[in-house]
Amino acid sequence: MSLEEDWVVRQLAVAELSVSARLEAMLARYTEWVETGVPTGVDFKKSLSAAHNWSCPEYGIFAVASKRDWNTKSKDHGKMVAKIGNLLKKLRPFDEVQREKIAAVTAKEKGEKATRIYTTQKARRVAAEDEAEALKGMLETTTRKYHQLSHKMERLEIDLGALKVRNEELERRNNALEAENARLKRTLTSKSGVFQLVE
Incomplete structure (x- = not known):
């Protein structure tokens, strides 16, 4: 390509x-x-x-x-x-993150405590609130999508039902017209004796 x-x-x-x-x-x-x-x-x-x-x-x-x-x-x-x-x-x-992970594993193997980055309780709370807000936003977006698709499906089902009714009506009308056509052909044949198909 x-x-x-x-x-x-x-x-x-x-x-x-x-x-x-x-x-x-x-x-x-x-x-x-x-x-x-x-x-x-x-x-x-x-x-x-x-x-x-x-x-x-x-x-x-x-x-x-x-x-x-x-x-x-x-x-x-x-x-x-x-x-x-x-x-x-x-x-x-990537390199920086991997160095930190290797340092943490090495410290753990040596029995040393891995250096912990201190974050305040407020920072942890704010981070948790941000994450909760983001998840709430994703849930709202997903719910809105669900309702939109649900309404669209309902509309399509209604349209499909209407098309089926219309199709049945057209089939009945077609059958009636075919029957009428056959009756007219019989009438024409009986009156003239010979029926010619004109294209």
């Missing part, structure tokens, strides 16, 4: 993803990267404004170009964007 074809395929993939799907993919990937570190060679962004139009298709991250959606005050996506903003601030390179 040429570079141009690859680019077209990626653009089509981006076009098919909804804003919610893009944000959920970002949230999942950034959460993973906070734990494992950002892979080497990825030029990641650490602020919402910098990450606004940033894409990294190799890792399933596609830009959200609309500032209306990429906004912490957005009715539909604000909570998820805020959660992404918090995760962006915590991103660190």
